[in-house]
Amino acid sequence: MAGYRPERDRDSREWWERIGRGEFAVQVCDACGTARFPARAFCARCRTEGAHWREVAPEGVVESWIVNHQPFVPGLRAPYVVVMVRLAEVPGCFVYGNWRGLRPPEHGERVTASYTRVDADLTLVDWRPGP
Amino acid sequence: MPKRLLAFSDQTAIAGVGYTPFAKNSGVSTLTLACRAVLAALDDAGLSVDEVDGLATHRVGDSAAPTLVGPALGLMDLSWHLDQFGGGSVSHAVVGQAALAVATGMAETVVCYRAINARSEFRMGGTGRGVPVSPEVQYQAPYGYVAPPQQYAMYARAHMLKYGTKAEHFGLLAVTQRANAAKNPRALMRTPITLDDYLAGRWIAEPFRLLDCCLETDGACAVVVTTAERARALRRPPVLISAAAWGGGTTHLSGAGADPTVTAAAALAPRLYAQAGIGPGDVDVAELYDCFTYSVIVQLEDYGFCAKGEGGPYVASGATAAGGPLPVNTHGGFLSEGYVHGMNHIAEAVSQLRGDAGERQVPGAEVALSTAQPGYILPATSALILRRA
Numbered sequence: 183m184a185g186y187r188p189e190r191d192r193d194s195r196e197w198w199e200r201i202g203r204g205e206f207a208v209q210v211c212d213a214c215g216t217a218r219f220p221a222r223a224f225c226a227r228c229r230t231e232g233a234h235w236r237e238v239a240p241e242g243v244v245e246s247w248i249v250n251h252q253p254f255v256p257g258l259r260a261p262y263v264v265v266m267v268r269l270a271e272v273p274g275c276f277v278y279g280n281w282r283g284l285r286p287p288e289h290g291e292r293v294t295a296s297y298t299r300v301d302a303d304l305t306l307v308d309w310r311p312g313p
Numbered sequence: 314m315p316k317r318l319l320a321f322s323d324q325t326a327i328a329g330v331g332y333t334p335f336a337k338n339s340g341v342s343t344l345t346l347a348c349r350a351v352l353a354a355l356d357d358a359g360l361s362v363d364e365v366d367g368l369a370t371h372r373v374g375d376s377a378a379p380t381l382v383g384p385a386l387g388l389m390d391l392s393w394h395l396d397q398f399g400g401g402s403v404s405h406a407v408v409g410q411a412a413l414a415v416a417t418g419m420a421e422t423v424v425c426y427r428a429i430n431a432r433s434e435f436r437m438g439g440t441g442r443g444v445p446v447s448p449e450v451q452y453q454a455p456y457g458y459v460a461p462p463q464q465y466a467m468y469a470r471a472h473m474l475k476y477g478t479k480a481e482h483f484g485l486l487a488v489t490q491r492a493n494a495a496k497n498p499r500a501l502m503r504t505p506i507t508l509d510d511y512l513a514g515r516w517i518a519e520p521f522r523l524l525d526c527c528l529e530t531d532g533a534c535a536v537v538v539t540t541a542e543r544a545r546a547l548r549r550p551p552v553l554i555s556a557a558a559w560g561g562g563t564t565h566l567s568g569a570g571a572d573p574t575v576t577a578a579a580a581l582a583p584r585l586y587a588q589a590g591i592g593p594g595d596v597d598v599a600e601l602y603d604c605f606t607y608s609v610i611v612q613l614e615d616y617g618f619c620a621k622g623e624g625g626p627y628v629a630s631g632a633t634a635a636g637g638p639l640p641v642n643t644h645g646g647f648l649s650e651g652y653v654h655g656m657n658h659i660a661e662a663v664s665q666l667r668g669d670a671g672e673r674q675v676p677g678a679e680v681a682l683s684t685a686q687p688g689y690i691l692p693a694t695s696a697l698i699l700r701r702a
């Protein structure tokens with residue numbers, strides 16, 4: 183996969199570095215304790231800066247998925263499945279990745295992150311069924 | 314809830330509409346398309362170019378700005394102009410902004426246009442243009458998840474899983490809109506289709522098939538906004554701008570939206586209706602942003618025409634077809650007329666309220682709702698309520 187390489191920015195660099203080490207972490211607001219993803223400077227709840235990274239369970243449930251029948255990004259081979267996962271430990275937050283199951287996803291099923299090492303500089307987060 | 318805005322509602326009007334032909338390859342620049350549509354709208358209104366003192370558009374780096382179109386038409390001193398960033402989310406906001414400018418006297422005659430070579434030059438569907446610029450793209454594009462048909466398919470499936478919405482519901486919507494397009498000489502696709510044709514279509518991104526997706530189109534469309542008073546003195550029956558509203562939305566990555574089956578239209582609708590002093594039951598015809606079939610179904614719910622989750626069965630009941638209680642996308646919409654990013658929805662609403670929509674006229678239409686992309690992907694939306702004067 184990875185026909186497109188993520189353009190890391192000043193907010194997101196640490197997220198990608200931690201993923202590269204196989205660590206699934208999100209920012210937690212120093213002031214009010216709200217977890218947030220994707221990475222950014224301000225807490226949307228209490229509008230303060232200042233956060234620390236906390237490793238969370240790389241788990242969630244399947245909210246939706248699509249089966250792509252054309253390569254929407256150069257370098258990908260169709261068909262491929264993108265799954266939308268509701269993160270267990272970050273309320274109201276969805277993440278996306280490719281499906282690493284041998285069967286199609288099921289609505290509401292528990293899934294766990296599966297790290298796909300593309301090369302020395304890039305690791306992606308995919309999802310597989312089960313805890 | 315804002316009070317009815319007496320200084321805004323019905324103070325401005327749309328006095329003319331103009332189109333270029335819709336095509337797969339216009340063969341000309343977006344600047345040429347924009348100029349043609351602007352001139353056509355002014356001709357429709359019975360105004361000369363020299364009477365224009367404002368120009369407005371929206372674009373995503375794919376079209377000619379007002380600062381280019383103005384001088385190209387010899388307009389060297391516009392007193393107001395707007396070059397709004399964005400796609401279909403802001404189409405109706407552009408006309409709302411123009412109405413604000415006219416209502417406050419910043420300008421008297423503003424032409425709003427959208428000109429795109431969306432088929433031959435810049436395809437929104439994922440080919441021929443780069444990956445969109447947004448920090449959130451980095452968490453999606455590496456997985457091959459980047460184009461609107463994919464994102465809408467994802468939300469559509471979430472709706473199917475939660476409410477039991479079926480492929481047949483999407484299909485019947487496409488069939489209904491094609492039947493409308495068959496009566497529209499401007500429409501690119503006029504051959505009637507059946508539910509079987511829809512179901513036999515190739516997959517794009519499951520659950521979406523080919524006929525779930527709109528027609529990427531080359532073309533331009535423009536509308537003339539002026540004061541209601543002045544519009545009454547012009548050649549065409551004026552169509553009043555009763556309400557204009559802007560809304561938020563969510564990318565569904567930021568944590569702002571816990572339910573992907575509810576759009577920003579649900580929050581916008583109450584203030585839009587309140588501004589016009591009406592409710593959904595007063596709407597005679599609706600032109601709802603239909604980049605994909607699902608977009609219409611979710612808006613039927615979020616604008617209050619049916620209960621949440623009932624959008625599919627509502628369409629299947631025939632309610633949105635010609636002759637039904639709420640005719641929707643009477644021109645065929647983006648699915649069958651062509652995709653000019655929203656301006657053609659506004660122009661069709663104007664035709665319906667003027668009573669000049671020919672074979673597809675909704676008898677006695679007095680109030681129209683026209684909407685922009687309901688706030689998925691780019692977290693913004695906008696909508697207008699128009700009324701026959």
Ligand SMILES: [Zn+2]
Binds near residue numbers: 211225226228230
């Ligand atoms: Zn906080």
